Amino acid sequence: MIFSDVVVVIMLYSFVYIAYLATLRHPRNWYTIPSGEKALVTLLLILNILFCSVSATVFDYVALLVSSIFLIFMFLIIGAPAFAMVPKSSTLWEFFALYSDRLVLGLIPIVGITSYWLSNTKLHALFGTAIFIELLWILRLHLANRNRNQQLLNTHSLSVLQTQAADRLEDFIGKHKIDELIRVDNELYWSGCSKTSPPCPVNYYVNKLGLNTPSCCLEHMKELCHTVDQVLTDLEIPHWIDGGTLLGAVREKGSFLAWEDDVDVSFMLDESANWGRFVSELRSILHQCGHKVTTSNKNRTIFVYYSAPTYWLGGLEHYRYRGEIRIDLVCFQLSESFGEKVLERHSSKGAMEQTENRRYGVPVEMLLPTETIELQGKMVSCPKDPDTYLRVIYGNYTNVEYTYVDNHAALSRKNIDEVGRA
Numbered sequence: 001m002i003f004s005d006v007v008v009v010i011m012l013y014s015f016v017y018i019a020y021l022a023t024l025r026h027p028r029n030w031y032t033i034p035s036g037e038k039a040l041v042t043l044l045l046i047l048n049i050l051f052c053s054v055s056a057t058v059f060d061y062v063a064l065l066v067s068s069i070f071l072i073f074m075f076l077i078i079g080a081p082a083f084a085m086v087p088k089s090s091t092l093w094e095f096f097a098l099y100s101d102r103l104v105l106g107l108i109p110i111v112g113i114t115s116y117w118l119s120n121t122k123l124h125a126l127f128g129t130a131i132f133i134e135l136l137w138i139l140r141l142h143l144a145n146r147n148r149n150q151q152l153l154n155t156h157s158l159s160v161l162q163t164q165a166a167d168r169l170e171d172f173i174g175k176h177k178i179d180e181l182i183r184v185d186n187e188l189y190w191s192g193c194s195k196t197s198p199p200c201p202v203n204y205y206v207n208k209l210g211l212n213t214p215s216c217c218l219e220h221m222k223e224l225c226h227t228v229d230q231v232l233t234d235l236e237i238p239h240w241i242d243g244g245t246l247l248g249a250v251r252e253k254g255s256f257l258a259w260e261d262d263v264d265v266s267f268m269l270d271e272s273a274n275w276g277r278f279v280s281e282l283r284s285i286l287h288q289c290g291h292k293v294t295t296s297n298k299n300r301t302i303f304v305y306y307s308a309p310t311y312w313l314g315g316l317e318h319y320r321y322r323g324e325i326r327i328d329l330v331c332f333q334l335s336e337s338f339g340e341k342v343l344e345r346h347s348s349k350g351a352m353e354q355t356e357n358r359r360y361g362v363p364v365e366m367l368l369p370t371e372t373i374e375l376q377g378k379m380v381s382c383p384k385d386p387d388t389y390l391r392v393i394y395g396n397y398t399n400v401e402y403t404y405v406d407n408h409a410a411l412s413r414k415n416i417d418e419v420g421r422a
């Protein structure tokens with residue numbers, strides 16, 4: 001009886017853990033979680049709590065309370081890295097993302113004492129299963145972090161770091177747990193991410209702290225961007241670098257923005273083309289190139305990651321990382337709006353106008369036929385008229401603006417970036 005209870009608890013917790021991980025892909029892409037997925041996770045959580053506190057003979061109120069608090073706490077820890085990636089996210093998410101491992105380790109004695117006082121086997125099994133999964137995750141992160149490569153911090157990154165730290169560097173590094181920074185012989189090194197290490201938490205460093213994108217991440221963004229450009233060229237799919245990536249190529253004369261957090265590429269798919277078939281063909285090619293791919297069919301967007309494709313639980317646990325190197329590959333389609341031929345996308349971008357179909361678009365001749373532009377040492381595909389297109393998205397783009405960087409952090413770094421450009 002007791003053994004079967006334990007098995008049921010392990011299964012119930014595993015189900016809710018997996019269902020919850022699957023929902024985390026939405027906040028990572030800055031989308032809200034669909035209500036169906038939210039309802040499934042809530043239902044599974046309630047089942048977990050009820051199974052631990054209700055039996056044929058008793059209703060254990062203490063177990064109900066304890067299991068509820070425990071599960072909420074665990075799910076704050078597990079979800080925090082994904083929710084903290086949403087622009088202007090709550091500081092609660094940042095706190096849980098930053099200190100997740102310490103919070104889990106701190107929880108162990110509390111859970112131990114609670115288990116000693118409460119003789120509820122199902123509750124013990126719940127604690128054991130959840131903590132076991134967390135310890136395994138922390139151990140795997142720790143081992144994978146050994147696959148990082150040290151590189152000297154460049155002068156610009158160092159001066160941005162010193163400015164944001166207001167010359168109290170050690171305090172700043174400690175407060176924000178910038179574990180990648182290592183001091184060797186009075187020189188600062190960055191412990192750079194690799195294909196087999198967890199990614200650097202780029203979003204946090206760039207958008208919250210106002211630091212430069214680490215050079216390891218920029219290097220991987222470059223590699224990913226060049227690969228995707230080549231694959232789309234080979235498939236004869238009209239495409240162009242977009243958003244901040246295009247802005248970097250034009251304004252920074254062939255470089256990424258120093259605070260780039262992802263790569264934007266868009267492409268045009270013919271009305272006659274089958275979306276599902278195109279996605280599966282592209283996914284198969286990019287898997288062969290060693291990249292993980294996910295999609296949002298609703299927004300007609302394909303996400304290509306620098307990290308290797310992973311399957312099953314590994315694929316879902318990817319959503320627990322505090323960062324990622326990714327290309328947002330957005331689909332445009334040919335259409336007509338107010339008597340003009342336009343290329344339109346499902347989601348809005350900058351000040352792009354709404355079309356007759358309630359999508360967002362620009363005149364075809366602004367984008368097609370595409371031209372090429374230098375980006376990080378290679379000619380890549382870009383819009384026919386990048387200047388006008390950038391003005392549609394960003395207005396007067398020659399001024400330095402920081403779209404997603406926190407206001408305070410943006411203000412501090414503005415001087416350094418302006419001087420660097422003068």
Ligand SMILES: [Zn+2]
Pocket residue numbers: 192193194199200214215216217218
């Ligand atoms: Zn990195």
